[in-house]
Amino acid sequence: MRLVATRIGFLRAINLGAKRKFPKASIIAAVEAAGFTDVETYINTGNVRFDTTLRSRAKIEAALEEAFAAEAGFAVPTVVFTPRELKAIAEEAASFGHSGRHYVSLLKQTPTAAAVREVEEAGSAEEVAKVGGRAVHLLLGANYHEARLTNAAVEKHLGVATNRNLTVIRELADRWC
Template sequence: MITYVALLRAVNVGGTGKLPMTELRKMCEAAGFSNVRTYIASGNVVFDSTLAKRAVQQALERSLEAYAGKPVGVLIRTGKEMAAVLDANPFRDEAPNRTVAIFLDAAPPADTLEHIAGQQNEQVALGKHEIYVHYGDGMAKTKLRIPAAKTGTARNINTIAKLAEWAAQS
């Protein structure tokens, strides 16, 4: 049994296209995942499965597309990988609520930093399959654009820490 963390991309927690976390839990259970837990209403779910990572991703994406009527991106990390993302945070001395990891399906391109636009008081660093960003003035007024992050999904360090903690408890 492997503990996985699924991060849904662009989940709408209110209004049109809403995905209640109770529905997400039901989808995961229907897919055969066990010990399913969601964390805050933004598409974070921790569960156990005997399936390989890619099979887990495909099963969840199929269920979500059937529910939403359109593709919903899902990024999967094992519990150990989520802990490694937390440990690799290059901005440990900065506010965790102003620091995010943008999760990607693959390693960020080597030229990612060269294509950033609108950078002001943000710090950006590349991880294994993530892009770390510290928003010095917060995210509300940022003009930062990272083209390589377009298909990713971001979580702040507080959320990553909680998901890694839950995954470690499985």
């Protein structure tokens, strides 16, 4: 008997503009076509929970990316976490005591110590990055809409990442962990 494990996938750069539309129903169809079961999505920003017998995160991400490309017609980088990992990211956020805008960039790969230093040093008094494992907490001030410390800046230093606000991260942790 093969053991089934729950995983949570975060799709990068979907539903941005007219050419990257990927509705929830199509995401579910693609995840099921990849062989995963008990699929559920949350809001239309690319958050999906599913069960799998695969153990390798890299194999899960590759299977999802192949299925998403086939269904959507464009590449959809995907970052996968276990429920335990997602819950830890949500819990870690409370330790920062930040009352401003809080976003979390979810990384495909674990960054090197040198890369972590680079992204954390790129911040300022109004924009702070705190890296923990494959999550980068972006703590932004009142002018968050003008921030230089964005997911694009994170990707420049740390590779493929997708970004969610802390409210979504907490909601997903409550629902799926």
